[in-house]
Every structure is written in structure tokens, then in C-alpha cells.
Amino acid sequence: MxxxxxxxxxxxxxxxxxxxxxxxxxxxxxxxxxxxxxxxxxxxxxxKNKEDILISLFKEKMGQFIERMEEEVKEKTTAKEKLALVIKQHFTLLGNDRHLAIVTQLELRQSNIKLRLKINDILKGYLNMLDTILTEGIKSGEWKDNLDVRLARQMIFGTIDETVTTWVMNDQKYDLPDLSDKVLELLVSGIHQN
Amino acid sequence: MxxxxxxxxxxxxxxxxxxxxxxxxxxxxxxxxxxxxxxxxxxxxxxKNKEDILISLFKEKMGQFIERMEEEVKEKTTAKEKLALVIKQHFTLLGNDRHLAIVTQLELRQSNIKLRLKINDILKGYLNMLDTILTEGIKSGEWKDNLDVRLARQMIFGTIDETVTTWVMNDQKYDLPDLSDKVLELLVSGIHQN
Amino acid sequence: MxxxxxxxxxxxxxxxxxxxxxxxxxxxxxxxxxxxxxxxxxxxxxxKNKEDILISLFKEKMGQFIERMEEEVKEKTTAKEKLALVIKQHFTLLGNDRHLAIVTQLELRQSNIKLRLKINDILKGYLNMLDTILTEGIKSGEWKDNLDVRLARQMIFGTIDETVTTWVMNDQKYDLPDLSDKVLELLVSGIHQN
Amino acid sequence: MxxxxxxxxxxxxxxxxxxxxxxxxxxxxxxxxxxxxxxxxxxxxxxKNKEDILISLFKEKMGQFIERMEEEVKEKTTAKEKLALVIKQHFTLLGNDRHLAIVTQLELRQSNIKLRLKINDILKGYLNMLDTILTEGIKSGEWKDNLDVRLARQMIFGTIDETVTTWVMNDQKYDLPDLSDKVLELLVSGIHQN
DNA sequence: AATGAATGAGGCTTCATTCAT
DNA sequence: AATGAATGAAGCCTCATTCAT
Incomplete structure (x- = not known):
């Protein structure tokens, strides 16, 4: 097409x-x-109209990204490896495309609620993938067995999103993909000693 | 006044x-x-103008909230207790005021970049408070001594923010303050087993 | 009062x-x-209202000026002397009060037609005085006996007014009363040789 | 165009x-x-904006008029003939277009200073033309050799302008171009006998 | 398929005036 | 006589969308 x-x-x-x-x-x-x-x-x-440009924009750029990542995730075996891949890819995609990062983290959020709900629909695939990784990790014994999957997913997505936004707002001064390992470790082990 | x-x-x-x-x-x-x-x-x-209403709105509602919380945080001794308080209070403030939650999580983010930068200024106090709690926890041995404070803060804020936003977008069907303990536990211990 | x-x-x-x-x-x-x-x-x-301030302003400042001048004109004998006095006094009043000159020549003219017609009413006294001087001069043989009084008055007032306005617009760089004699001479003898 | x-x-x-x-x-x-x-x-x-309509209006109507007149003036030989042409044309243009006369003499003067300065710029061409006619007349011996060109120009323009304004304010009851000869005579010979 | 001139709805802000004190 | 907080009407301009070519 x-x-x-x-x-x-x-x-x-x-x-x-x-x-x-x-x-x-x-x-x-x-x-x-x-x-x-x-x-x-x-x-x-x-x-169809201006809004359609923006939805299509997000669909094309993020939708493809999500599909590609779903493929790659399948190739990893442990849940932690999968999570590591997601974080790394997410940071890499936006870290390498400053324009896209500005648009998704700052500009597109100024759109009205209706548009944002449609954007959320597109993100559903991403969030479902996170849920799957979390559920698998629980089953495999990697994660806590009493883990609240929804909360955990919100923590993961919220952390990734906030990290990218802060990076954009700081004028992308540092390297974003470099942060992948530390962010993964934080999400997996939390902040406490031991 | x-x-x-x-x-x-x-x-x-x-x-x-x-x-x-x-x-x-x-x-x-x-x-x-x-x-x-x-x-x-x-x-x-x-x-002064319409924008000034919105900034003042955020300043009055969030600014006072932050100040009040800074006072209350002083009364707690351990870093974990302090973090628990912050999460609980944050969820309680917005959980009890659905209108305010809608405005801060969804509507105000549609404002232009200039306004959002001013809102960020007001949030600085909140983020600084989180940094202080993190630094204290490292000193006291509660948190990892090699903790990246900025990343940890982004995880905490990102998680809280995403949790509230999801709650708002789900039409506030469940009780937000109820999630405090679980969110705290996730942030402190991460998602992994043990 | x-x-x-x-x-x-x-x-x-x-x-x-x-x-x-x-x-x-x-x-x-x-x-x-x-x-x-x-x-x-x-x-x-x-x-009564804002317009009333402006009319009163013009009435007080110009009205008094006109009345005073009507008195002084009576003391002069020839029409030319009278005309000389009018020009000199007009230039002196505004030449000594830059604020008043700016207001009458530039600012007050931005008012609406209704206000300007009222201002014209106040100026009637001034224009009548010029008409009287012209009529007297014709009778005394000083001026042409076929003089069109209305046109001559428009020339005199137009010239004085334009001279003051140009002076104001040039930031009052030169001395206005100094021009009196030359302006009088122009009006009386025109521009032609002899 | x-x-x-x-x-x-x-x-x-x-x-x-x-x-x-x-x-x-x-x-x-x-x-x-x-x-x-x-x-x-x-x-x-x-x-560009509302003000631009007004400036363009004046530029189109007066600017073209001035240019055309500059051409026609060249065809006249003596300074007096040139001055006669200017007066006649000026009175004819506005005498034949009552709407335009109302706009230029009354309405446009209510605009703010900034706009009026721009209008003055357009008038510069007209005033320069008058200066040229005056200078030429002095050289040719038609006008006084000690003539103050600036003052004479202010008399001519002030008289023409005041004559048109009075005509407009009197609801255009009489014929404006008819006054051309008398106004010319006044400006050239002044008001005095002989 | 492509153009781009034309459309027209919609809102923030100022400021002369009022009136309760 | 004096105050000054409150009122509310009114207009310039932008920009997503259309449609004749």
C-alpha cells in the first residue's frame, strides 16, 4: 500500500x-x-481529517515497532531477557529518532482526549505484550507468584515512559539506550538493599 | 489571602x-x-490571562499538597516509611478528588509546552523530595548503595503517575489509595522472586 | 467654580x-x-462620561485662549496687526505647552466624528474672529475688496494648523513662535514675486 | 496585478x-x-490585518493619484500652471468621490499614530512635488526669492486640506473644483490689496 | 489524482461605567 | 463627596476543510 x-x-x-x-x-x-x-x-x-494524520502517524511508527518487537520477543527464552529486550528496543527506537521522541512524548500528548484514547488503543498491543511477559515470568518462577500483573505493567510502562520523557525534556543530552540495564535492574530488583 | x-x-x-x-x-x-x-x-x-488560571490552579492544588507533604515526611523516620507516605498521600489526594485527578492527569497535559514547563517547575519540589528520600535511604543502608537516584526517582514518579492515569482512564472504577501498599512493595522490591 | x-x-x-x-x-x-x-x-x-472629559479639556484650554485673544485683538487697530497677533498667540500657546500641542494636533483628532464636531463648535469662536478680522480688513482697504472671506479664513486656519502639526510631528525641534512673521507675510502677500 | x-x-x-x-x-x-x-x-x-487594509486603501487611492499627477505636472511649464494643476486635480479627485473624501479627510484621521505616520509616508511624494514646484518657481523668478519653501508648502497643503475638510463637513453642498482658481489666487497673491 | 483559493465558525480580553459602601 | 470592585459587551483573526478546475 x-x-x-x-x-x-x-x-x-x-x-x-x-x-x-x-x-x-x-x-x-x-x-x-x-x-x-x-x-x-x-x-x-x-x-480523513487532521486527526487521522496523527493517529496514522502513531499507528505506522509505533504499530510497526510493536509488531516487530513481538516477533523478537518470541526468540528470547526467559522473562527477564524478554523484558530486557523491550526496554532496550524502546530506548533505542526513540533514542535514535529525536523527532519521533519529541512527537510521541511531548507533542502528541497535547491532543484531545478522544485522540489520546485512540492512541491508547494502539498501545494496547504493547501493554498486552508486557502482561504476557509478566504472566510467563510468574509461571516460570522468575517473578513473585503473588505479583499484581496490572500494577507491575503500570510500573514498567510508567518507568520507561517517564525515563524517555525526562530524556527528551533534558534536550537528549545523554545516551538513552545506555540506561537500559540499570532500568531493567531497578524494575526487577527494586531499590532496596539486597 | x-x-x-x-x-x-x-x-x-x-x-x-x-x-x-x-x-x-x-x-x-x-x-x-x-x-x-x-x-x-x-x-x-x-x-493575568487564561493560562494564568491554569498555572495558578496547579500551583494552588499541587503546590500546597507538596508543601504539606514535605512537612509530614519529616515526621517519619525511615526512608521506606517516607516513601510509603508519599504514595499514600498522592493516591489519596487524587483518589478523593476525581475532578482534580482528571484535570491533572489528562486535561492539563493538553496545554502547550510553555505551560507544561511551568507546571514542571511546580513539580520540581515533589521530585526533589523524592530525591531526598532516596539519598537518605542510601545513607541509612535501606536502599542499594549504588542506586542511580535520578533513574530511581523516574521509576517512582513514573509508576505513581501511570497508576493514577490508568485509574482515571478506567473511570475510577476501583479504589486508588488501596493500591498504595502494593505499589510501594513493587518499587522497593521489584518484581522478581525473593 | x-x-x-x-x-x-x-x-x-x-x-x-x-x-x-x-x-x-x-x-x-x-x-x-x-x-x-x-x-x-x-x-x-x-x-458625564469619557467624551465629556475631552470636550471639557478642549473647551477649557482653547475656549479660554480664544476669549482672551478676542479681548487682546480689540486693542489692535489695523487688520494686519490683528492677524499678526492671532498667529503669534496661537504659536506661542502651543509652542510653550508641548503636551497641549500633542493633544490638540494629534491625539484629539483620533476621536470619533461626533466629538470632533463638538470640538469644531468650540473652534467656531476662533473662526468667527478670523472672519471679523478679514471683513474689517476689506472695509478698511487693507485686503482685496473681492476677497472670498470663507476661503481666506480656510487658508489662514489651514496654514496655522498645518504649521503647528508639522512642528509637533518633527518633535518640536525648532521654535514655533519664531515663524509668526514669515507665516503672516505669506498669508498677506502670497508666494509670488512683488 | x-x-x-x-x-x-x-x-x-x-x-x-x-x-x-x-x-x-x-x-x-x-x-x-x-x-x-x-x-x-x-x-x-x-x-495582513485590518490596518493593512487601511494603509493599502490610502496607498492605492492617493499613491496612484500622486504618481499620475507627477506625470501631468511635468507637462506644464510655469510654476503657477503646475500649482494650478495640483489644486485642480486634488479638488477634482475628492470632489468627484464623496466617499473617498469622507474617508481621507475625516475617518482615516481617527486611526492611531502608527497608521497615520505610514499615511504621512505616502503623502511625502505629494509634499515633495510641492517643494519642487516651489523651488522651480523661485529659480524662474515667479516666486519670491527669499521664500521659505517649507512654510510655503505648509501653507499650500494646509489650505487645500482645510478647504476640502470644510467642504466635507458642510456635507459637500457646493462644488469643490470650482474653488480651484480662487484658492490658487489666494496662495499666490495673498489677501492683501494689490 | 492533484490543486489551492475560498470559506466561516469561534474565543480571549479590554475598559467605560455602575453602585454598594 | 469619594471609593474601587465588579460588570459585560464586542471584534479581530486563524485554520481545518471543501470543491471547482
Whole structure:
């Protein structure tokens, strides 16, 4: 589909760039069209409306990322290895694409609730994957057997998300993937001595 | 001051209610004024502009909360007790005020970057408090001595924040303060067996 | 009246100063009240509304000036002497009071048509005086006997007014009363050789 | 350009009409758009903001007039003939377009100082032309050789302007171009006998 | 499939005026 | 006579979307 309709991805990539550079509220459709090298009206041949651009953007960028990761996770055996992979990949994806990181961590969150609920739907796959890893780890005896999976998943996702956001807000001064091991260790062992 | 200028808090409370019920982008100044029972122009006797209402809202509600908590934290002795208090209080404040929770977790995040940076400034006090608790716990031997304080703080804040947001997005179906102990335990001991 | 109600002139003088320094559209009633050292509401004990301040301002400042000049003109004998006096006095009044000059030449003209018609009413006395001087000069043989009094008056007033306005717009760099003789000569003899 | 962008002149002409009929402060953008038969937003495809409409209005109407007159003046030989042409044309332009006369003499003067300074810039061409005519007349011996050019120009412009304004304020009861000869004679010979 | 000129709804803020004290 | 907190009407401009070409 993308090859047959090359302008589709062209517009999405333009949107990421424009939003990252101008901010969500300064990213008018006309600006995205200009950056994509198409007319304003052309946008509406590929997307229903502006919101659809943003949802599609998230779906394309994160959806593909999640699918790919689900594949790779299968190749790991222990739950800890799987969790390590998720963290590493998450940090690597955004650590290598500053524009995408700015858009997902800061700009896209300025959208209205309706859009954010749709974004959450896309994230469901990610969260389900975390749940699976957690459930497997409990079964295998790696994790506590009385672990509250939902809370644990919120801790994992909340920690990853907050770590990326802080990194973005600090102007990406340090290397994000470098933090993977320490974050994994924190999530697995907590902060206490021993 | 608030007693001498009753309309100040009156407007802020109205803003919380209006934003929680109508959403950030559907909360016109005129709507807030009507809810507060004052004329539109009266708003501008107490606030510089619309953005100032939102910053003041966050400052009053969260700022006071943070100050109060800093006092209470001093009365606890161990770092774990202090962390337990913070989590409990945080969940209790927002768990008891659904409107405020909606506003802080969902609506206020739709504001522009400039406003969010000002909100972050107010949150600094909270984050500093967490850092202090972490540093003390390291000194006292409660926490790992090689703990990365910044990452640990991001885990704690990210977990608390994500837990509240999930609770809000699930229409507050369950009791938030009830989760305090489990969340504390997760943060302290991690997810692994033993 | 002015001595019994000292705040009346106090407010008018404040208005001149505020308008000269801030411009017509930046001269809010509250600013004038503050400059006059009275409360906003007090203004309305002395003036019907904001427009009334401006009309009164012009009436007091120009009205008195016109009356005084009408007296002084009587003491002169020839029409040319009378015209010379008018020009000299006009230039001197405004040349010595830069604030008043700014207000009458620039700021007050930004008022709406209704106000300007009222200002024109006050100027009637001035224009009538010019008409009288012109009529007398024709009778005495000083001026052309086929002189169109209305046109001649428009030339005289237009020239004086334009001269003052240009002086104000040039930041009052040169001395205005110094120009009196040359302006008189131009009006009397025109620009042609001989 | 005007033929290729017909809406540009359409909007300017609408602005003249609306301002002449409703007054400067009652001429909302929406009213001008309605009169021009376009949507409000269309205004902003052709003008930066409301002020820009007014500046453009003056530039188009007076600017073109000045340019045309500069051409025609060249065809006259004596300074007096040139001055006669200027007066005649000025009176004819505004005498034939009552709406434009109302706008330039009354309404546009209510604009703020910033706008009026821009209008003055456009008038510079006109004033320079007067200066040139005066300088040439001095050289040719038509005018006094000790003539103060600046003052003479202020007399000429002030007289023309005041004559038009009086005509407008008197509801254009008499014929303006008819006054040209008498005004010329006054400016050239002054008011005195012989 | 592509264009881009045209549309028109919608809200923050100012400030002259009032009136209870 | 004096205060000053409160009122509330009113308009410029942006930008997502459409549609004739």
C-alpha cells in the first residue's frame, strides 16, 4: 500500500518533522502539506481529517515497532531477557529518532482526549505484550507468584515512559539506550538493599 | 489571602470543575466565569490571562499538597516509611478528588509546552523530595548503595503517575489509595522472586 | 467654580498629560484617574462620561485662549496687526505647552466624528474672529475688496494648523513662535514675486 | 496585478464605502467582507490585518493619484500652471468621490499614530512635488526669492486640506473644483490689496 | 489524482461605567 | 463627596476543510 501510494508515508514523515520542529499547535495542515511537497487538498485524499494524520502517524511508527518487537520477543527464552529486550528496543527506537521522541512524548500528548484514547488503543498491543511477559515470568518462577500483573505493567510502562520523557525534556543530552540495564535492574530488583 | 480574596479560589475551583467536565479545549473563560458565578471581566482582576488560571490552579492544588507533604515526611523516620507516605498521600489526594485527578492527569497535559514547563517547575519540589528520600535511604543502608537516584526517582514518579492515569482512564472504577501498599512493595522490591 | 471644585481642573490637567504621554487610545479613564490622584468613580462626579472629559479639556484650554485673544485683538487697530497677533498667540500657546500641542494636533483628532464636531463648535469662536478680522480688513482697504472671506479664513486656519502639526510631528525641534512673521507675510502677500 | 487579483481592489473599494457610511470605528472587518461579497477569512488572503487594509486603501487611492499627477505636472511649464494643476486635480479627485473624501479627510484621521505616520509616508511624494514646484518657481523668478519653501508648502497643503475638510463637513453642498482658481489666487497673491 | 483559493465558525480580553459602601 | 470592585459587551483573526478546475 505504501509503495503504491508513496505520498501516504511522505505526508506522515512530513507531519513528524513539522510537529517536532513547530510543536503540536503550530503544525497546521498547510505546513505539513508544504513540507510533504503536496497541495493542502491532497492531504484529504489520503487522510480523513487532521486527526487521522496523527493517529496514522502513531499507528505506522509505533504499530510497526510493536509488531516487530513481538516477533523478537518470541526468540528470547526467559522473562527477564524478554523484558530486557523491550526496554532496550524502546530506548533505542526513540533514542535514535529525536523527532519521533519529541512527537510521541511531548507533542502528541497535547491532543484531545478522544485522540489520546485512540492512541491508547494502539498501545494496547504493547501493554498486552508486557502482561504476557509478566504472566510467563510468574509461571516460570522468575517473578513473585503473588505479583499484581496490572500494577507491575503500570510500573514498567510508567518507568520507561517517564525515563524517555525526562530524556527528551533534558534536550537528549545523554545516551538513552545506555540506561537500559540499570532500568531493567531497578524494575526487577527494586531499590532496596539486597 | 484566599480568605480575603474569596473569588480567587472560587474561580480556581470553578476552573477545575469546568475543565474536568468539558475538557481542556472546551473550557472557555466565559464558561469558567459562569460556573464561578462572576462576570467574565472579573476573572481578569485575579488572573493575568487564561493560562494564568491554569498555572495558578496547579500551583494552588499541587503546590500546597507538596508543601504539606514535605512537612509530614519529616515526621517519619525511615526512608521506606517516607516513601510509603508519599504514595499514600498522592493516591489519596487524587483518589478523593476525581475532578482534580482528571484535570491533572489528562486535561492539563493538553496545554502547550510553555505551560507544561511551568507546571514542571511546580513539580520540581515533589521530585526533589523524592530525591531526598532516596539519598537518605542510601545513607541509612535501606536502599542499594549504588542506586542511580535520578533513574530511581523516574521509576517512582513514573509508576505513581501511570497508576493514577490508568485509574482515571478506567473511570475510577476501583479504589486508588488501596493500591498504595502494593505499589510501594513493587518499587522497593521489584518484581522478581525473593 | 474651578476653585470650589478643584478636582475638575485637576482631572483635565491629568487628562492632557496622560493623553500626551500615552496617546489617545492608551488613555483609559483609570489611568487619568490615577494621574489625577482620584478614584475612577470620582471622575463621574465631575464628568458625564469619557467624551465629556475631552470636550471639557478642549473647551477649557482653547475656549479660554480664544476669549482672551478676542479681548487682546480689540486693542489692535489695523487688520494686519490683528492677524499678526492671532498667529503669534496661537504659536506661542502651543509652542510653550508641548503636551497641549500633542493633544490638540494629534491625539484629539483620533476621536470619533461626533466629538470632533463638538470640538469644531468650540473652534467656531476662533473662526468667527478670523472672519471679523478679514471683513474689517476689506472695509478698511487693507485686503482685496473681492476677497472670498470663507476661503481666506480656510487658508489662514489651514496654514496655522498645518504649521503647528508639522512642528509637533518633527518633535518640536525648532521654535514655533519664531515663524509668526514669515507665516503672516505669506498669508498677506502670497508666494509670488512683488 | 489588480486585474489578476480582482478581490484586492474589490475589498479596498468595499472598505472605502463601509468606512464612509459607518465611520472608522464602526467598520468591522466582517462588514467590509460582506460589502465586498467575500468571506471574512478571504480578507486575510489579501491583507495582513485590518490596518493593512487601511494603509493599502490610502496607498492605492492617493499613491496612484500622486504618481499620475507627477506625470501631468511635468507637462506644464510655469510654476503657477503646475500649482494650478495640483489644486485642480486634488479638488477634482475628492470632489468627484464623496466617499473617498469622507474617508481621507475625516475617518482615516481617527486611526492611531502608527497608521497615520505610514499615511504621512505616502503623502511625502505629494509634499515633495510641492517643494519642487516651489523651488522651480523661485529659480524662474515667479516666486519670491527669499521664500521659505517649507512654510510655503505648509501653507499650500494646509489650505487645500482645510478647504476640502470644510467642504466635507458642510456635507459637500457646493462644488469643490470650482474653488480651484480662487484658492490658487489666494496662495499666490495673498489677501492683501494689490 | 492533484490543486489551492475560498470559506466561516469561534474565543480571549479590554475598559467605560455602575453602585454598594 | 469619594471609593474601587465588579460588570459585560464586542471584534479581530486563524485554520481545518471543501470543491471547482
Amino acid at each position: 505504501n509503495q503504491k501510494r508513496p505520498k501516504y508515508m511522505q505526508i506522515i514523515d512530513a507531519a513528524v518533522e513539522v510537529i517536532a520542529e513547530n510543536g503540536y499547535h503550530q503544525s497546521q495542515v498547510s505546513k505539513i502539506a508544504k513540507q510533504a511537497g503536496v497541495a493542502d487538498g491532497t492531504i484529504y485524499l489520503y487522510f | 484566599n480568605q480575603k480574596r474569596p473569588k480567587y479560589m472560587q474561580i480556581i475551583d470553578a476552573a477545575v470543575e469546568v475543565i474536568a467536565e468539558n475538557g481542556y479545549h472546551q473550557s472557555q473563560v466565559s464558561k469558567i466565569a459562569k460556573q464561578a458565578g462572576v462576570a467574565d471581566g472579573t476573572i481578569y482582576l485575579y488572573f | 474651578n476653585q470650589k471644585r478643584p478636582k475638575y481642573m485637576q482631572i483635565i490637567d491629568a487628562a492632557v498629560e496622560v493623553i500626551a504621554e500615552n496617546g489617545y487610545h492608551q488613555s483609559q479613564v483609570s489611568k487619568i484617574a490615577k494621574q489625577a490622584g482620584v478614584a475612577d468613580g470620582t471622575i463621574y462626579l465631575y464628568f | 489588480n486585474q489578476k487579483r480582482p478581490k484586492y481592489m474589490q475589498i479596498i473599494d468595499a472598505a472605502v464605502e463601509v468606512i464612509a457610511e459607518n465611520g472608522y470605528h464602526q467598520s468591522q472587518v466582517s462588514k467590509i467582507a460582506k460589502q465586498a461579497g467575500v468571506a471574512d477569512g478571504t480578507i486575510y488572503l489579501y491583507f
